Amino acid sequence: MKKFVISGFYGLGNTGDEAILEAIIDNLREEFDNPDITVFSLSPERTAKEHNVKSVYRAWRKENKEKVKALKEADLLISGGGGLLQDAYPTKFLFGPLPYYLLIVLLAKLCNTKVMFFSQGIGPVTSGWGKFLMKLANLADFITVRDQYSKELLHKLGVTKPETVVTSDIVFAFQAKEDRSGIESLPLKGDEKLVAVSVRPWFDRTQQFEDMAGVLDNLIEEEGVTPVFVPMEGHHDVDASEKVMSYMKHPDKTVMLGKDFTPNQYLNFIGECEMTIGMRLHALIFSTLKGIPHIGFSYDKKVESLLKRSGMWKYSADLDNIDVKQVTENAKAILHNREAESLTVSKNAEGMRNEAKRNLHLMKEKFFA
Known part of the structure; x- marks a missing residue:
């Protein structure tokens, strides 16, 4: 049984991000036999119930031991999809989306877990601190991005170590169910x-x-x-x-x-x-x-x-x-x-x-x- 941890903007009521999560989970279940899936979510109980997965509180205020345990046991951390790596929203030292998602990646590597940036859109990253933090993205083992612009921006920001492939947003693989x-x-x-x-x-x-x-x-x-x-x-x-x-x-x-x-x-x-x-x-x-x-x-x-x-x-x-x-x-x-x-x-x-x-x-x- 393959074990996955999924890290993204989940459990906050954004339809686009929830569509990303549903598409990732459905496609993991299609490609792998009975995968074990843990999602880092701001609403872990709701996420667990809606998707029949395990879920851990995503922010640093609590359940940090559970985050480490999930990452240690995982075969792969899926970081994404969506526009996680950006500093359009305020980024101050360790507060903001950019440091959060990259620290999760760093934690996964400290747990000796493989990391894939999955179907991500990159940017904007304009602050000096944001550009410095982006160097941590070189810790990833493999990257897919949803457009050519994201690949080019990663390279401009000095993220050159992992192989990066342009695909498309995972929501294009969303498995629709009839509902009027x-x-x-x-x-x-x-x-x-x-x-x-x-x-x-x-x-x-x-x-x-x-x-x-x-x-x-x-x-x-x-x-x-x-x-x-x-x-x-x-x-x-x-x-x-x-x-x-x-x-x-x-x-x-x-x-x-x-x-x-x-x-x-x-x-x-x-x-x-x-x-x-x-x-x-x-x-x-x-x-x-x-x-x-x-x-x-x-x-x-x-x-x-x-x-x-x-x-x-x-x-x-x-x-x-x-x-x-x-x-x-x-x-x-x-x-x-x-x-x-x-x-x-x-x-x-x-x-x-x-x-x-x-x-x-x-x-x-x-x-x-």
Whole structure:
């Protein structure tokens, strides 16, 4: 029996990260016979129950002996996936995502356990302390990243010792289960032209909310769409969605999906829509998986990288340069040519699904051959 420890941003209610975890666990069980899996989670009881795994509290406040025990017994620490190694959020000495995840890696190596950075997106890393800490990433035995930009950034930051391979986000290997709870929860007649909308807070910036409102009002007036806000990180995205509505002329023509659905339920809901307009990376990944054409507002290189791979970058915009009139025209072009655009997205999704599965194949080849 192979034993794995999974370290990531788990148990905090972020749909994208929970989708990553579900995809890793499902694919480990597909590739290995009855694997023993322990997840470091901020909500260990919930994580253990939802995924039928062992779980240890992820932060340093407690259960440190349990962390060490799990790592000592593991065949492999899976660090990832997702954007763990970045200092966009405050990083002070040992506080922040970058020192946390790298210290877990250091602890694993002290326990003589192999380490794989798994399907990660790297950066931004701009602080002097962050760049210094990144040298610890050379402790990894093998790295897969979800885009070429991440590989190039690792090399620029001096992470050159482990072999690094570009694959794709493991959520492209998400194993969907049929569930219509999302759409059935909404007060719909059934003939609406649904557009999934995903917005998130991004530091103190608000212009994108006003821009999104303008685009949605235009599409309501000119195309008769029904925008449905999909809050993929609880109250944070609910608040952001309400800010967009506060700028709209027609907020009464919009709908808000509940904030407590599972990744699988959000995925299936997005699959019921005509298109997606959004910021959240995994809302755009869900759209790609379901062959739903999409427009992204890119606030980070990871979003731009995904949109280029899905074939939708030509319709999308950088967060700081959103032209409401142009984005409206792009959305109308997608709606009027939806079948062809859906085929493009589906074809590109298949390639990324194969690349996502490659994360597991490479793991087996490097550590369990």
